[in-house]
Amino acid sequence: MTRPSRTVDEHLVRALALVRPLPVDDVPLDEAVGAVLAADVAARFAVPPFDTVAMDGYALARPAAPSVAEPDAPPPPPPRRTFRTSSARDDVDNVRLDGWVTLRVVGDVPAGSSYGGTVGPGEAVRVMTGAPLPAGADVVVPVERTRGWAERPAQPGTPDAVVGAASAAVDVPAPGPGDRPHVRRAGEDVTAGTVVAHAGDVVTSRLAALAAAVGHGTLPVHRTPLVAVLSTGDELVPAGEPLAAGRIPDANSVLLAGAAREAGARSWRRGGVGDTPAALAAALDDAVAAGADLIVTTGGVSVGAHDVVRDLLDGSAGSPRVTDAQVVTVGMAPGKPQGLARWRGVPWVAAPGNPTGASASFELFARPMIDRLRGLSVVSAETVSAEVPETVRVTDGWSSPPGRVQVVPVRALPDGRAARAGDGHQLSSLAAADGIALVGPDVDTVAPGDAVPVRWFPGAGRVSAAPTETGVTTGAAGTRTTGAARADRPLPPDPVYDAVILAGGRAERLGTSKPGVDVAGGTLLEHALRAASGAVRVVVVGPDDLADDVGDRAVLTREDPPFGGPAAGIAAGLAALDAEQTRARGDDRRASADRVLVLACDVPRAAGAVPLLLAAAARTDDGAFLVRDGRAQWLVGVYARPALDDALAALAASRTDGLHGASVRALVAPLACAEVPDPDGLSADVDTWADVARFAASDAEGGGEAVSRGRGRAWREAPRDEWPDGRPRDAASPPPPHPSQQPRRTP
Ligand SMILES: Nc1nc2c(c(=O)[nH]1)N[C@H]1C(S)=C(S)[C@@H](COP(=O)(O)OP(=O)(O)OC[C@H]3O[C@@H](n4cnc5c(N)ncnc54)[C@H](O)[C@@H]3O)O[C@H]1N2
Numbered sequence: 219m220t221r222p223s224r225t226v227d228e229h230l231v232r233a234l235a236l237v238r239p240l241p242v243d244d245v246p247l248d249e250a251v252g253a254v255l256a257a258d259v260a261a262r263f264a265v266p267p268f269d270t271v272a273m274d275g276y277a278l279a280r281p282a283a284p285s286v287a288e289p290d291a292p293p294p295p296p297p298r299r300t301f302r303t304s305s306a307r308d309d310v311d312n313v314r315l316d317g318w319v320t321l322r323v324v325g326d327v328p329a330g331s332s333y334g335g336t337v338g339p340g341e342a343v344r345v346m347t348g349a350p351l352p353a354g355a356d357v358v359v360p361v362e363r364t365r366g367w368a369e370r371p372a373q374p375g376t377p378d379a380v381v382g383a384a385s386a387a388v389d390v391p392a393p394g395p396g397d398r399p400h401v402r403r404a405g406e407d408v409t410a411g412t413v414v415a416h417a418g419d420v421v422t423s424r425l426a427a428l429a430a431a432v433g434h435g436t437l438p439v440h441r442t443p444l445v446a447v448l449s450t451g452d453e454l455v456p457a458g459e460p461l462a463a464g465r466i467p468d469a470n471s472v473l474l475a476g477a478a479r480e481a482g483a484r485s486w487r488r489g490g491v492g493d494t495p496a497a498l499a500a501a502l503d504d505a506v507a508a509g510a511d512l513i514v515t516t517g518g519v520s521v522g523a524h525d526v527v528r529d530l531l532d533g534s535a536g537s538p539r540v541t542d543a544q545v546v547t548v549g550m551a552p553g554k555p556q557g558l559a560r561w562r563g564v565p566w567v568a569a570p571g572n573p574t575g576a577s578a579s580f581e582l583f584a585r586p587m588i589d590r591l592r593g594l595s596v597v598s599a600e601t602v603s604a605e606v607p608e609t610v611r612v613t614d615g616w617s618s619p620p621g622r623v624q625v626v627p628v629r630a631l632p633d634g635r636a637a638r639a640g641d642g643h644q645l646s647s648l649a650a651a652d653g654i655a656l657v658g659p660d661v662d663t664v665a666p667g668d669a670v671p672v673r674w675f676p677g678a679g680r681v682s683a684a685p686t687e688t689g690v691t692t693g694a695a696g697t698r699t700t701g702a703a704r705a706d707r708p709l710p711p712d713p714v715y716d717a718v719i720l721a722g723g724r725a726e727r728l729g730t731s732k733p734g735v736d737v738a739g740g741t742l743l744e745h746a747l748r749a750a751s752g753a754v755r756v757v758v759v760g761p762d763d764l765a766d767d768v769g770d771r772a773v774l775t776r777e778d779p780p781f782g783g784p785a786a787g788i789a790a791g792l793a794a795l796d797a798e799q800t801r802a803r804g805d806d807r808r809a810s811a812d813r814v815l816v817l818a819c820d821v822p823r824a825a826g827a828v829p830l831l832l833a834a835a836a837r838t839d840d841g842a843f844l845v846r847d848g849r850a851q852w853l854v855g856v857y858a859r860p861a862l863d864d865a866l867a868a869l870a871a872s873r874t875d876g877l878h879g880a881s882v883r884a885l886v887a888p889l890a891c892a893e894v895p896d897p898d899g900l901s902a903d904v905d906t907w908a909d910v911a912r913f914a915a916s917d918a919e920g921g922g923e924a925v926s927r928g929r930g931r932a933w934r935e936a937p938r939d940e941w942p943d944g945r946p947r948d949a950a951s952p953p954p955p956h957p958s959q960q961p962r963r964t965p
């Protein structure tokens with residue numbers, strides 16, 4: 219007898235025609251995990267819902283911004299500097315010469331309550347992490363940095379005591395404009411009304427938590443399908459039971475019920491259904507009674523004398539409970555004999571009994587049906603076959619039957635290629651596999667090195683879970699519409715990039731060579747070199763006297779003429795990279811990296827930003843830079859080399875003076891870059907001695923985690939009887955300038 223034959227795609231169309239997305243219920247958040255959203259989810263309120271204190275400490279109004287030295291002021295040579303000794307501001311804010319201010323503690327706000335009044339000048343409110351920021355306050359000084367009233371007059375030089383009760387007073391170092399406010403602003407994470415998830419998304423525990431945070435207690439999700447798996451065959455004994463002559467363990471029902479679970483469904487299983495129409499019909503009725511949304515049977519679909527599934531489907535054992543029956547030959551190997559039908563209206567996939575054929579049938583037909591039942595925004599046959607998978611290079615070759623889609627179990631190799639799984643035997647190959655290669659019907663030979671479409675199984679765990687760009691391992695579940703979530707792709711290669719460190723500015727406000735300034739455990743140059751330590755080649759653009767500090771860690775170059783500004787510096791740095799490359803290779807092919815880290819040398823926390831920038835830049839054409847408080851920090855950026863070259867050429871051509879004096883803003887303007895938010899102040903720079911002091915203070919408070927410890931003098935280790943710059947901390951020696959006391963021009 220001949221059966222109608224179909225392609226895989228034709229059969230898939232018929233299979234998908236049997237299913238519709240299941241109804242939608244509002245379910246509690248934790249129960250929604252794994253299900254598929256039926257509607258977009260919008261934030262009912264912002265996260266955080268109010269300006270939130272992020273450190274236990276004291277909330278106060280930041281004193282007015284101190285005046286800054288005029289840019290043309292002659293640099294005051296350290297260590298002798300001239301300080302303002304009194305001013306109207308001091309009178310208003312009571313900032314003492316040592317930079318500290320005494321505030322009256324007017325309230326106490328634990329998390330969960332709020333302060334009724336407004337914090338005025340000279341006042342502070344004691345606050346706990348998570349409390350709403352009191353009105354009038356805009357900065358929180360962590361408790362570790364304060365001195366309580368009672369302790370204040372105690373021995374100078376002892377560690378700052380942690381005291382300060384409500385109704386008392388507290389001493390705090392006057393916060394400067396660059397200090398971290400330790401406040402999470404309302405809506406900083408999510409603004410009200412934002413759509414945080416879309417219909418068709420799979421709910422993860424993370425998404426459910428976000429839904430909770432934005433005001434939802436339930437989510438509208440499609441009901442999770444119940445897949446009933448029945449294996450047929452008189453030869454089968456239940457798993458774990460002894461064998462008799464001619465009998466084998468039932469592996470298929472275990473295989474497919476498990477695959478259904480892995481595909482996000484619930485499962486119901488009945489193994490070893492006897493090869494009689496009555497036994498099969500009774501088992502199918504049980505499946506329907508159990509609430510099955512989809513039935514998958516294995517075995518009995520071929521041309522043998524006792525192929526009972528076929529008999530029920532093709533009408534020879536006729537049952538009015540069967541509708542839409544189709545018994546066909548599908549152009550695939552394995553899995554050629556296939557059936558489709560409804561039993562009492564429930565969609566039914568009849569897969570062959572051979573375990574690899576059963577598995578292939580599940581992957582190509584049952585899984586897309588489950589996806590559609592779950593409400594995943596699949597699915598037409600076109601999208602399913604077009605969506606087919608990534609192509610992966612294979613290490614070995616084999617032949618493939620012409621005219622049929624060959625389904626081949628493959629293993630993922632750590633180098634990104636795939637190999638045939640196992641030794642070719644049915645279940646051992648499947649068990650060794652991470653996915654299936656789908657060799658097209660027009661291919662008769664696969665050669666080693668060929669690229670073959672592969673679908674990975676969900677949660678395939680052979681290759682150790684790959685870190686994503688953010689360094690977090692990827693999950694097995696996914697929002698993919700068909701096939702497997704690609705949970706365990708081989709490791710992506712390390713990003714390849716060069717680095718240009720700009721160290722040639724005038725440093726007017728410091729009055730000394732900026733790259734050599736010692737900040738939070740190392741010189742600024744050392745921090746910058748460390749931030750660039752993952753680069754293939756590093757160029758420092760700066761004066762010759764940096765040669766010893768740079769050593770062999772980087773090439774040192776200078777724009778010509780000097781003091782040409784950042785754009786000229788970047789161009790000089792790139793030219794030096796290319797020259798270095800040419801020298802190293804002995805030819806003139808440019809082989810510098812496609813990406814360039816561009817880094818000002820005065821950003822001691824930049825190392826923490828480099829991985830974020832590389833990841834963001836990898837997703838854009840032209841690059842990525844940090845944005846802090848709405849201000850672009852172009853000199854903490856990663857750029858695409860060709861885009862940067864083009865922009866430099868265009869900028870130079872547009873100016874009479876070439877790149878000399880050109881701004882980095884003008885350079886970057888034409889580039890399509892990602893803006894990477896910098897809430898943690900990784901781009902905070904050092905322009906003044908006050909900035910130096912602030913980095914020291916935040917380092918001591920633990921805010922300097924992103925700053926790696928360098929070989930220079932570590933501020934966090936400075937003993938308390940010294941000023942942070944190493945001079946003795948006594949009356950004869952003035953303190954270093956406080957944020958509120960910028961160096962001033964000497965009249
Ligand atoms: N004369 C022909 N014979 C066969 C043809 C054909 O075209 N002409 N096609 C072959 C192909 S291809 C397949 S696939 C199988 C399909 O047969 P059935 O769907 O009827 O499956 P069974 O005969 O029941 O079993 C096939 C094979 O798989 C083993 N099996 C079955 N169930 C399980 C289970 N639950 N756990 C583990 N192993 C199972 C079974 O013992 C057989 O060895 O037909 C070919 N024959």
Ligand code: MOO
Pocket residue numbers: 550551552553554555570572574575576
């Ligand atoms: O189609 Mo059968 O499943 O090849 O062995």
